[in-house]
């Protein structure tokens with residue numbers, strides 16, 4: 039089975055742990071562990087965020103769902119989003135951070151900081167203010 043077919047079959051059960059393992063195997067099989075230092079991975083991650091940004095650059099605002107985008111543009115978007123995720127997963131692993139656990143905890147902290155019972159307005163500077 040090709041790797042791409044396998045990825046298709048996995049789509050219901052992709053977990054951060056699976057991606058972490060795949061990235062660890064990928065690096066080990068190529069003897070690239072020595073390059074995957076925290077700083078190198080962070081720079082690679084930022085580079086991929088740049089490539090992701092280029093897809094949206096100069097387009098102005100785009101509709102949610104990207105209904106008017108061509109299929110190959112959406113495939114490209116998926117690739118760049120994946121590069122960001124994969125480097126983030128790898129960086130977390132190399133730093134000894136359980137990303138899934140940390141992210142769940144952060145979601146809970148966010149809910150405490152921004153209670154659903156309050157009302158919010160957003161402002162031009164991105165600040166969120168609570169209204170009483």
Ligand SMILES: Nc1ccn([C@H]2C[C@H](O)[C@@H](COP(=O)(O)OP(=O)(O)OP(=O)(O)O)O2)c(=O)n1
Pocket residue numbers: 064070073089120121124125
């Ligand atoms: N030292 C490396 C190099 C690559 N990768 C993996 C993680 C990313 O998912 C992908 C990045 O590969 P490229 O650097 O070739 O970047 P792109 O796929 O974005 O190609 P390009 O920059 O040519 O568009 O490969 C990795 O784990 N470690």
